[in-house]
Amino acid sequence: MDFSTDAQASVIAILPEILMAALAVVVLAFDLLWRRAQRHDIGYVAGFGLLGIAAIVFLVGIPPQSGELSDQLVLGGMVRHDDMAQIFRVMVLLAGGIGALITMGIPRLRARGDFYAILIVSIIGASLASAAADLIMVFLALETLSITLYMLAGYLRDDDASAEAGLKYFLFGAFASAMTLYGLSLVYGLTGKTNIYELGRLVATNGLNEPPVIIALGLVMVGFAFKISAVPFHFWTPDVYEGAPTSITAVLSTASKAAGIGLLLRFLLAVFPPAELLGAAEAVADYSGLWVQLVVVLSVVSMTLGNLLALVQTNIKRLLAYSTIAHAGYVLMGVAAISTDKSGDGAAAVAFYMFMYVLSNMLAFAVVILFTRATGSEQIRDLAGFSRRSPWLGLAMTLALLSLAGIPPAAGFVGKFLLFRAAVDAGLVWLALVAVANVIVGLYYYLIIVKVMYMEDSPSEEPVPVDLPFKWALAISAAGVLLFGTILVTPLLDWATDAAHALYVLL
Amino acid sequence: MVPLWMYLVVAAALFSTGLFGVLARRNAIAILMSIELMLNAVNINLVAFWRYNTPLDLSGQAFAVFVFVVAAAEVAVGLALIISIYRKRQSVIAEDVNMLKW
Numbered sequence: 241m242d243f244s245t246d247a248q249a250s251v252i253a254i255l256p257e258i259l260m261a262a263l264a265v266v267v268l269a270f271d272l273l274w275r276r277a278q279r280h281d282i283g284y285v286a287g288f289g290l291l292g293i294a295a296i297v298f299l300v301g302i303p304p305q306s307g308e309l310s311d312q313l314v315l316g317g318m319v320r321h322d323d324m325a326q327i328f329r330v331m332v333l334l335a336g337g338i339g340a341l342i343t344m345g346i347p348r349l350r351a352r353g354d355f356y357a358i359l360i361v362s363i364i365g366a367s368l369a370s371a372a373a374d375l376i377m378v379f380l381a382l383e384t385l386s387i388t389l390y391m392l393a394g395y396l397r398d399d400d401a402s403a404e405a406g407l408k409y410f411l412f413g414a415f416a417s418a419m420t421l422y423g424l425s426l427v428y429g430l431t432g433k434t435n436i437y438e439l440g441r442l443v444a445t446n447g448l449n450e451p452p453v454i455i456a457l458g459l460v461m462v463g464f465a466f467k468i469s470a471v472p473f474h475f476w477t478p479d480v481y482e483g484a485p486t487s488i489t490a491v492l493s494t495a496s497k498a499a500g501i502g503l504l505l506r507f508l509l510a511v512f513p514p515a516e517l518l519g520a521a522e523a524v525a526d527y528s529g530l531w532v533q534l535v536v537v538l539s540v541v542s543m544t545l546g547n548l549l550a551l552v553q554t555n556i557k558r559l560l561a562y563s564t565i566a567h568a569g570y571v572l573m574g575v576a577a578i579s580t581d582k583s584g585d586g587a588a589a590v591a592f593y594m595f596m597y598v599l600s601n602m603l604a605f606a607v608v609i610l611f612t613r614a615t616g617s618e619q620i621r622d623l624a625g626f627s628r629r630s631p632w633l634g635l636a637m638t639l640a641l642l643s644l645a646g647i648p649p650a651a652g653f654v655g656k657f658l659l660f661r662a663a664v665d666a667g668l669v670w671l672a673l674v675a676v677a678n679v680i681v682g683l684y685y686y687l688i689i690v691k692v693m694y695m696e697d698s699p700s701e702e703p704v705p706v707d708l709p710f711k712w713a714l715a716i717s718a719a720g721v722l723l724f725g726t727i728l729v730t731p732l733l734d735w736a737t738d739a740a741h742a743l744y745v746l747l
Numbered sequence: 748m749v750p751l752w753m754y755l756v757v758a759a760a761l762f763s764t765g766l767f768g769v770l771a772r773r774n775a776i777a778i779l780m781s782i783e784l785m786l787n788a789v790n791i792n793l794v795a796f797w798r799y800n801t802p803l804d805l806s807g808q809a810f811a812v813f814v815f816v817v818a819a820a821e822v823a824v825g826l827a828l829i830i831s832i833y834r835k836r837q838s839v840i841a842e843d844v845n846m847l848k849w
Contacts, residue, residue, distance in 0.1 A: 376810050383817045390824050397831045407828045411778055411841065414821055415769050418785035421814065422762055425789045429755075429796035434806040 241438050242310040243317045249304055250314040253321035256297045256329050256367050263289040264360040271353020279351040283344035283709060286356035290337035290363060291716070297329050309437060309745050313373055317435040320373035320506075322742035327591050327735055328370030328502035331598050335495035336363035338602045338717055343487040344709040345609045348396060355395060359491065362388035366499035373510070375424050375434040378503065382420075382467065385499055386413050389492060393484040405483025412466065412476040420463025426456035427511065436510040437746060443511060444518055444525050453527060457512060461534055464507075467500030470568045471542040478549075481561035486612065489557060490605035493564045494598040501571055501594055505578065505587055508535075509743055514579050517746050528579040535576040540674055543569025547681040555618050556608055559685065560601070563644060566682060567597055573675055574659045577666035584740030585665060589658035591736040596651035599720040600643035606713045607637040614704040620689060625698020633704055634693050636718050643721045645686040646679055651725035658733070754795035762788035775829050775839045779822065786818045 244250070251258070267286050271279065303321045304311040312322050319325075340359055344350050365384030372378045390413060394406015430448050433439035443453065462473060469477040481489045509517075514528040546565030553559035571593055577586030608618070610633060615622050627634030643650030656679065663672040706714070724732050761784055768781025790811045797807025833839050 376806070376813055379810075380813060380817065383821070387817075387820055387824050390828065394828045394831065400835060403828070403831045403835060407775065407832050410825050410828050411775065414779070414782045414825060415785075417821075418765070418782050418789070421789045422785065422792070425792040425796070425810075428807060428810065429792060429800065432796070432801040432804065432807075434810060 241313070241317070241435065243313045243315075244304070244311050246311075246314070249311070249321070252301060253303075253314045253319050253371070254368075255301055256293055256333065257364050259293045259296065260290070260360050260364045260367065263293070264357045264364075267353050267357045267360065271357070276351065279353065280344075282353045282356060283340055283350060286360060287337050287340035287344075287709065287712075290333050290340060290360065294330050294333035294337060297326060297333060301326055301329070303742070307742065307745060309747060312742075313435075313437070316374075317438075318374045318377045319368070319371045320437075321371060322745075323735070323739035324502065324506065324587075324591070324743050325371035327595070327739045328498060329367045331498045331595050332363055332366040332370065332495040334716075334720075335491060335498065335598045335602060336360065336366070338606070338713045339487050339491040339495070341709040341713040342490060342602075342606045342609050343485070345606075345613055345707070346485055346487060347613075349485060349487070355392070358388050358391055359488075362392065362491070363495060366495045369499040370502035370506075372503060373436055373506070375428055375436065375439075378436070378507065379417075379421060379424060381499070382463070382503070383417060385496060386417060386467075389413075389488070389496060392488045393480055393492070395488070396485055401483035402485060403483075405480045408476055409480045409484075412473075416463045416466035416473060419459050423456045423459030423462070426452060427460070430456065436507060440510045440513050440746065441518060443527070444513055444515065447524055450525075453512075453525075454530065457527065457531060457534070460507070461531070461538075464500055464504045465538055468497050468504070468568045468571070469565050470538045470572060471545045471565060474542070474546070474565045474568075477565055478558045478561040481564075482555060482557045482618075486557065486605060486609045489560075490602055493560065493605070494601050497564065497568070498594045498598055501575070501590060504575060505590060505743060508575070509578060510746060513746055514582075516582065517744060532576050532579050535572050536668065536671060539569045539572035539576060539671065541569075542566065542572065543675060543678040547678050547685075550685050551681065553685075554620055556611075556620050556623070556689070557618055559620065559689075560604060560608070563682070563685075564601070566678065567644070569678070570656065570659055570675060571597075573663045573668070573671055576668060576671065577662040578740075578743075579666075581662060581666040582744060583665075584737055584744060585658070586662035587740035587743050588733065588736040589655070589662040591739050592733055593655035593659055595732060595736070596643060596655045596721065596724055599717045599724070600640045600650070600652055603636055603714065603717040603721060604640035604644065606710060606717065607633055607640065610704050610706060610710060614702075620692060623689065623692050624696035625701075626693040626704075629698055629701060630704040630706070633706065633714075636714050637693060638690050639718055639721055641686040641689055643725070645683050647683075649722065649725050651721050651723075651729075654725055654729050654733075751795055751799040754791055758788040758791040758795070761785075761791065773840050773842055775832070775841050778841060779825050779829070783818065783822065786814060790814055
């Protein structure tokens, strides 16, 4: 297979990573050079830096328009610069930028330049993961993302819960990545290639023994399931989400998950392709049915267990943790659809859903940080009367919860609709029905929070203070959730569909 | 020459030992060591596959080098996290670290 050697295309393909590496150094330099009072503003550099890079990726980081695989695979096949990479990169950069801005609401972290620098590095990992086209790059990107997040989750060393969250995340994460890595080594051994497009063709045409391929697929799926916190690899999620600094919980539930999903889409289609995509004549082995079954099982148990356990939660961060497990289930439904439905609707639905999910979750967590700072509590019952204390914040939280629950006009409705349609088109009608039942369960616990905020009386009538970084973070994510649910549905969906088509170009 | 499958058996045995260790040990340091065993199994796999299947294409060896670089970084972060827990609670037993519960 030929790789593009065009220097300009290569630089543009990794432009976001280059800019982020520079930004991390700039943030560290400011941390050293600025006086203590100035350092309170260091989060603006990181946050607006990442949001600026997101804008640059959106405007400049346009992939080679020929759509040919050989033009899009750059740097020796390490990275594939296609529309899918672009949309997921914008997503994780938005998540990282908003995450840096809402970190400024945590007093002990606000002036810590090193914290922001590590956060930027983890976004580099997330961004690379969505473009990785080589086993080595897949592994490096996932580890860059994970190792930095272990550090960030345990960053508040004098806080028991944070240290514990860091250790738990680390032990589970390192274990899952070792399993994945063993799977990757088997995939490499079976084909002798590390580029996922080259080895995908060999997996299909080489007449390999079935058991080793199945074992390799299963082991690799462990790591992906861990990253997107799908049941049964979700044990870490509630504990880590509760214990980690809230802004990191937000990044974990958005950037880390989006990167995992983006990588999963590309990896499954490229390494275990459906036979038709390679041209019927040459393909002899089709493992796509196998991973579709695997993903369907993960999807059903994740959404069911996530939603049922969310019902009994009293801590808002834990509730959102179980809700992300349920959302992993919904998204996996779209992933299961990509193999049978070649129109690209499934992958487009996944990309659209992740985009809106990132914004909705960021919005919810931004409000949670403000609420925790004002009341010192993370309990749902202490949200009582929140809408009277701060009508706008109450409205923002309601919007986020409606989006997560899938009620119009929030963007979550469109995302869920697209996922259901993709599942039905792919012949997974029963799966869509299970998901509908789950959405109804989900409505209950999301609306309970809205009820507590609007109907119950608060002991205090004092408004919750909202400072400048939060105004930005709330405005960006709320505008996204509203606009992508109403007038901007079509442009985003067109973009996601282009991205989905790129995913199916395997030759 | 030793056939390829022997290397793979050693690697699989090492991986299984590590897997057992992660699931059975209670000491966080021991769990970390077991994870290292699993990563070493991966490296044996990668180098053996490289040597026997594609000795002219160095990607397998490059992969192995990246694996142990990343493993070193992972251990550094892991030990730091374990030490921060130890200073607070005078214990590295994973089951004692259970303030967060559902």
